[in-house]
Amino acid sequence: MSDLTERQKTILMLVVRDYIETVQPVGSQSIVTRYHLDLSSATVRNELSALDTKGLLRQPHTSAGRIPTEEGYRFFVRQMMPQAQLTEAVQHTITHQFYQAHPDVEQWMTLAASVLAYQSQGVSVVTAPHADQAIFKHVELISTQGRQVLMVIVLAGGEVLQQILTLTEPVTQDQLSQSAARLNDLLNSLKVDAISALPTPSEKIDQDFLTMIEQDMNRATDSVSDNIYTDGLTNVLSEPEFADSDDARRTLRLFEEPSTLQDLLARTSAGSMVGGLQVLIGGEGRWEELRQYSMVLARYGVPGLATGMLAVLGPMRMSYAKTIPTVRFVAGLLSDLVNESNVGE
Amino acid sequence: MSDLTERQKTILMLVVRDYIETVQPVGSQSIVTRYHLDLSSATVRNELSALDTKGLLRQPHTSAGRIPTEEGYRFFVRQMMPQAQLTEAVQHTITHQFYQAHPDVEQWMTLAASVLAYQSQGVSVVTAPHADQAIFKHVELISTQGRQVLMVIVLAGGEVLQQILTLTEPVTQDQLSQSAARLNDLLNSLKVDAISALPTPSEKIDQDFLTMIEQDMNRATDSVSDNIYTDGLTNVLSEPEFADSDDARRTLRLFEEPSTLQDLLARTSAGSMVGGLQVLIGGEGRWEELRQYSMVLARYGVPGLATGMLAVLGPMRMSYAKTIPTVRFVAGLLSDLVNESNVGE
DNA sequence: TTTAGCACTCTCATAGCGAGAGTGCTAAAA
DNA sequence: TTTTAGCACTCTCGCTATGAGAGTGCTAAA
Numbered sequence: 203m204s205d206l207t208e209r210q211k212t213i214l215m216l217v218v219r220d221y222i223e224t225v226q227p228v229g230s231q232s233i234v235t236r237y238h239l240d241l242s243s244a245t246v247r248n249e250l251s252a253l254d255t256k257g258l259l260r261q262p263h264t265s266a267g268r269i270p271t272e273e274g275y276r277f278f279v280r281q282m283m284p285q286a287q288l289t290e291a292v293q294h295t296i297t298h299q300f301y302q303a304h305p306d307v308e309q310w311m312t313l314a315a316s317v318l319a320y321q322s323q324g325v326s327v328v329t330a331p332h333a334d335q336a337i338f339k340h341v342e343l344i345s346t347q348g349r350q351v352l353m354v355i356v357l358a359g360g361e362v363l364q365q366i367l368t369l370t371e372p373v374t375q376d377q378l379s380q381s382a383a384r385l386n387d388l389l390n391s392l393k394v395d396a397i398s399a400l401p402t403p404s405e406k407i408d409q410d411f412l413t414m415i416e417q418d419m420n421r422a423t424d425s426v427s428d429n430i431y432t433d434g435l436t437n438v439l440s441e442p443e444f445a446d447s448d449d450a451r452r453t454l455r456l457f458e459e460p461s462t463l464q465d466l467l468a469r470t471s472a473g474s475m476v477g478g479l480q481v482l483i484g485g486e487g488r489w490e491e492l493r494q495y496s497m498v499l500a501r502y503g504v505p506g507l508a509t510g511m512l513a514v515l516g517p518m519r520m521s522y523a524k525t526i527p528t529v530r531f532v533a534g535l536l537s538d539l540v541n542e543s544n545v546g547e
Numbered sequence: 548m549s550d551l552t553e554r555q556k557t558i559l560m561l562v563v564r565d566y567i568e569t570v571q572p573v574g575s576q577s578i579v580t581r582y583h584l585d586l587s588s589a590t591v592r593n594e595l596s597a598l599d600t601k602g603l604l605r606q607p608h609t610s611a612g613r614i615p616t617e618e619g620y621r622f623f624v625r626q627m628m629p630q631a632q633l634t635e636a637v638q639h640t641i642t643h644q645f646y647q648a649h650p651d652v653e654q655w656m657t658l659a660a661s662v663l664a665y666q667s668q669g670v671s672v673v674t675a676p677h678a679d680q681a682i683f684k685h686v687e688l689i690s691t692q693g694r695q696v697l698m699v700i701v702l703a704g705g706e707v708l709q710q711i712l713t714l715t716e717p718v719t720q721d722q723l724s725q726s727a728a729r730l731n732d733l734l735n736s737l738k739v740d741a742i743s744a745l746p747t748p749s750e751k752i753d754q755d756f757l758t759m760i761e762q763d764m765n766r767a768t769d770s771v772s773d774n775i776y777t778d779g780l781t782n783v784l785s786e787p788e789f790a791d792s793d794d795a796r797r798t799l800r801l802f803e804e805p806s807t808l809q810d811l812l813a814r815t816s817a818g819s820m821v822g823g824l825q826v827l828i829g830g831e832g833r834w835e836e837l838r839q840y841s842m843v844l845a846r847y848g849v850p851g852l853a854t855g856m857l858a859v860l861g862p863m864r865m866s867y868a869k870t871i872p873t874v875r876f877v878a879g880l881l882s883d884l885v886n887e888s889n890v891g892e
Numbered sequence: 893t894t895t896a897g898c899a900c901t902c903t904c905a906t907a908g909c910g911a912g913a914g915t916g917c918t919a920a921a922a
Numbered sequence: 923t924t925t926t927a928g929c930a931c932t933c934t935c936g937c938t939a940t941g942a943g944a945g946t947g948c949t950a951a952a
Binding site: 227229230231232243244247248250251261264265266267 | 944945946947
Binding site: 305306307339340342344345346350352354356360362364365366368375435436439440450451454455 | 650651652684685687689690691695697699701705707709710711713720780781784785795796799800
């Protein structure tokens, strides 16, 4: 597989490129004329045959042109990965969009999802940055009405958790504020693990809130992210690969069920990352639902502090030349943003 | 159109029912045998012809069975609307699900969307309950890091707005808390309109925050809701009506662009509501994108305090018998929940 | 090692054909 | 006047055949 001649490599690259563009099996003749090769179709035919036996190309049926196998796509991606670059113009457009958006996580996520979907013409998924290790910063308790209390927890890094609690008996805003003040003193900059080791607070009300805080922070640490942003579903619906087969439905289900998605993302982060980027082609044998699709994904953020993921899903013949650099670029941007909001620390 | 004989009505109802079930043009013969009518197919044929000229049924081509026109569906819906009921069992299941979920708006919305999608086998859309008139309840200012401040505004009714502000210069948590205390005093239970009439606060910092609060509250009043929950996209993708036509893509775009959706919902709320429920069939000539689809929608909540919407979109031949009562029931449940969280007022 | 030539294969679009389902109309029966 | 039987007619849909087109593999010559 690695013993490809230079000519075989170029031909393979051309076939993959052509197929991605035309979505038609590509034949020896068309390659020669379209790319002005100084070879006869017969020679190309022999090379194609060789690539075929090596498992990089295949024929949908005898006497049809070639289409890439998963292995073929992998070769193609490895080969073009380093060179893939966004044009200056596109980089500027994207950067500009980010800097004129509200400086707000939600805005950024939506924008990132939108940019990825638009540039790649695929489905994009972005998870909000998420603290690797929850560190307490501040708690606020606000009486909303009757026995309901809004609890807002701010973590180091700026992540905000909020939850509505229903108490067994009414409590005044004053009592809440005092409890919050005591808790803020007690928990100041503590990691979540350290909370359970604390002495039990003397006030009953503080005990209850403390339990809730610990629960919330643990929940925040475990889940990849509660907030998943997606865009571009309609891009992909018109693709023939998605033409109402049951397969497509199951695949898109992934995007409706956060649990599946979180599982996927979590498992992926363990895999091999090339240049901070990972390209899953055809599910890599591990994800049945992705058999005919590919996914380009990257982690962004500041490891050890807060990270998130972004991904693009598309047909296996998606435009890697566009998707890969876009994912890389947006990941870089988001990392910068996470980093900046952390400068004050 | 209103001058239908009883027999014509029953036949029309049967045709629509049959078509919704089989998705096949229904012929005179099949009606007679399937529903054991005490009539000959020829008689039914005459009636069908009459319903045809009245514009309630139509033939896809000469010498095919009949399918309902939009007008036909409307008649059907008007007719069956009052009787449509969920079985006790289903009601219990749904109610149970709601009462065992976290008492949290987000949970409720997700659950409502999921229930609607599952029961109707269509796409569901739910907007979070939204204060008709924003009334200030409480503000909290929390320093997250450096010059960034998290502002949390609680409205009467329990709606929570949050925003991250970046100040021009660092401010301590103490200063923030004091400013928040002053603002809480000043704004206590004020409607948003009344804010601009207030005297300018003496402190510079209070002025700035006041402006932001007013902006935020106005934004909250204008938008239908920032939070739109949807589910069941995959239900509908397998339907032939959605088979990769461009039309389907444009329709699903509605669900990706909150602006379009908000527009649709806002305009709809002005329309005629039958029993708190509205059924849009074939876009009613007003929405080109919905030409081949139908939408069942309802408002829920406590008018004057907080309301939201929920809707189901499906092919025009969707199961109204299931969708309509489900939408009605879930709307009732959510109204109760909104009402309950307001009991303490 | 490359290339020309050629027989062969497979797809895909097109046309033709017949079964099946359903209609509308007419004339007889109720 | 209303209902029904009978019948010719129409349109769809699935099946089969056919031929053009694109591409291949192999052989033999350059």
